[in-house]
Amino acid sequence: MLTICVFLVLIILIFLAYLDTKKPNNFPPGPKWFPIIGCAWQFHKLQLKTGLIAKASEELALKYGSLVGVRIGCSRIVFVYGLRATQELLTRDDLQNRPDGVFYTSRTWGKRRGLMFVDSEFWREQKQFVLKQIGFSKEKMAHSIGKEVQCIIDDIKREVKDGKGEGLFEMSDLFGVPILSALWTLMVGDEYAKDVKEMEALEVIVKDLFGNTRMIGALFQHFPFLRYICPKYCGYNEYKTVDKMKTTYNSNTTRGFIDSYLHEQLAAIGLDLLFAGYETTSKILSLSFLYLLLHPVIKKKAQEEIDKIVGRNRLPTLDDRPLLYYIEAILLEATRLFVGSALALPRMTVADCNFNGLGKRRCIGESLAKAHMFLICTALLHTFNFEAIPTDPPVVAFRDGFVPSVGPFRGKITLR
Ligand code: HEM
Structure with a gap:
């Protein structure tokens, strides 16, 4: 009897395994x-x-x-x-929804919240709300990054002084904390600004999270049972760490379901803005400096242009932007390389896709990211000289993450 049962179970398992290899009708080839x-x-x-x-x-x-x-x-x-298929994907109304599942919801306490991974009418309302409430005016953008720009300059100056006139810097690490702080200030206002130590701790959480995530998701999404067997290895632990960030929002004031729902949604939108803005802006900035180290002639021309338009006695402002052709071109090239590597479309242009997306799911932070990148890039080029280290030359080698980035690279910085 036992043998028959084992045999039957085996047959059923083999049949299920066979069914598991079948593709749905009309599923694309692969x-x-x-x-x-x-x-x-x-x-x-x-x-x-x-x-x-x-x-x-x-x-x-x-x-x-x-x-x-x-x-x-x-x-x-x-x-x-390919370009045409990508354009179609970004603009077709029936392809604008986002996937569901543990990977997308564990970031937001097991529920579909926020802006990036929600759909339909709810997404439309939230997007309108964010655009209206945050409204990236020129003054707000300049204010949110102004303090950070001065901090980066002071930090670099200190190290250059300690290094007797020159500093060797890990360039891919320079921009994460300032960008995160600027986004934070923009969202919550100066009153609730956090100090550098708190921002560094936040960056560690965000970096861990992104480090364990790929564009096609995390391991625990594809194999959910791994959450229970090896939560650290499959990246699940990092997602649970985000839970801690929720305590930033004072739960004592939660009076009931509606308040608690609003707190969660607000926190989730905040996380989405921080994550979407931090990862992209800081990575494109480091890519811009990698580009400048590899193209010293362009760097020199950009500095000469800044000197001519801005003068040596003040930092550039957003009003100088239309006149600083080289900086715009450098940032555009870095963005093109970044988005092109994510889409495997190395030759795509702004006219092809716009680097911040197309259609209804288009980026809401485009003007903000451009303003932040412009202000940091011009201020640093205005104040310092950047050179490649001959014994440790930088290379453009992308590696995977939530979005691709260049690996670590070092540069020599001196005062101009
Ligand atoms: C240069 C830097 C940036 C690039 C290249 C970029 C790129 C993109 C792209 C291509 C999309 C569309 C994704 C899709 O179709 O699913 C997108 C969406 C989004 N971006 Fe950005 N982004 C940047 C900066 C920012 C910043 C600074 C913020 C926030 C402050 C931000 C917030 C968002 C949000 C919330 C969405 C989702 C919009 C939606 O689902 O409707 N991005 N971004």
Whole structure:
């Protein structure tokens, strides 16, 4: 009897495993699926070979076409490749919703909250609310970054002085905390500004979170059971750390369901703005300085232009922006490299896609990011000289994260 039962269970398991390899009707072409893991193994191998998710998906697209269907664990994912397909994805009304699941909700206490990963009427209302309430005016943007710019300059000056006139800096680390602080101040106002130590602690949390997340999600999303077996390895612990950030909002004042709901939604929007703004702006800024280290002639021209338009006795302001052609061009090139590497479209231009998205889900922080990048880049070029270190030359090598970034690189900074 026992043998028959075991045999039957085995048959059922084999049948279920077989069903797990079947693709849904009309699912785009892609690699073969295995039970439980889908095509995670093949994709992992491609990622190791190419070094980037965008490159791995490009290889698949060259084999299967501009739409590729894969399954990583329990997540079905469709990659879109090429300019036309990307434009269509960004602008088609029926493709504007966002995925659901543990990965998207564990950031926001198990519920669908915030702005980036919500849909439909709720998303529309929240987006309008944020745009209306935050309203990135020129004065607000200049104010939120002004204090940070002075802090970066003072910190660099101190180290340059300690280094007897020159400092060797890890450049990819320079901009995270100032950008995070500026976004924080913009959201909560000067009254609730946090000190550098608190901001550094916040950056550690955000960095850990992004470090364990890829554009196609985190490991615990594709294999949810890993949350219980190895929560640290699969990246789940970092998401739970975000829980702690919720305590920033005073729960003692929560009077009931509506208050508690509002607190959660407000905190979730705050997290979305911090995350979306921090990761992109700070990474593009470090990429801009990598570009400047690699192109000293362009750097010199940008500095000469700043000297001519702004003069040596004041820092540049947003009013100088239309006249500083080189800075705009450098930041645009860095943004193009950044977005191009995320989409595996190295030659895309602003006219093709706009680097801050197209259509209804378009970025709300475009003007803010551009203002912050402009003010930091011009102030630093105005005050310092940046050079590559001959024994440790920088290289442009992207690596994966929630969005791609360049690896660590060092530069020599001296006072001008
Ligand atoms: C240069 C820096 C930035 C780049 C390249 C960038 C890029 C993008 C892109 C391409 C999208 C569209 C994503 C999609 O279609 O799903 C987007 C959405 C978004 N961005 Fe940005 N972004 C930047 C800075 C910022 C900043 C500073 C903030 C906030 C202060 C921000 C907040 C958001 C939000 C909330 C969304 C989601 C909008 C929605 O779902 O409707 N971004 N961003």
